Amino acid sequence: APKAIPTANFPAGGTIWNTTSAIGGSPMLVYDNAIRITDSEELISVNNTTDRPRSAIGHTSNGIIVLLAVEGDNSPTYPGINLNNLANMLKDLGCTYAINLDGGGSTSMVVGGTRTVRPGDGGNERGVISAVIIKRK
Known part of the structure; x- marks a missing residue:
């Protein structure tokens, strides 16, 4: 069953997160330097065992941001990658x-x-509603 929607009072002891930017994604893959795929905790259904094109973002302990895109569905040679x-x-x-x-x-x-x-949808790009953009100041 779905859990209650988080509010300022839930979960108990929760605090408002004052932030200027955020990114949405799911599930977590690495947490506190350990492999921790959290799809079951997040109550989401994700195809995590099949090789597919994947996109991910992470950061190192010294603040380096890592953007990773793995292509797939292009040919039998490039099937993609599973979440593990x-x-x-x-x-x-x-x-x-x-x-x-x-x-x-x-x-x-x-x-x-x-x-x-290369795009996985038959080699054709498709429109998406969000993007991560990195640019110089």
Whole structure:
């Protein structure tokens, strides 16, 4: 059964998070330097055992942000990755915390104006409603 919606009074002892930015994703992959895939705790249904295109973001203990996109569904040679292997890859890259982002045909990465990951939806890009954008100040 779904849990109650968090409020200022729930969970007990909860505090309001004063932030200027946030990102949504699910499930957690790495938490406090340990592999911890939290789909069952988050009461979500996610295909975590099948190799698929995946997107994730994490950070290392010294503050380096890691953006990772794994292509898949392009050919038998590039099937993608499952969430356990994705979590291990992020941990191997030094992430102490990491979260899964939208994947499948939404997985894309552009660096310096060049697409670095081929789309999984038959090679065609598709519109998405959110993006992580990193730019110089």
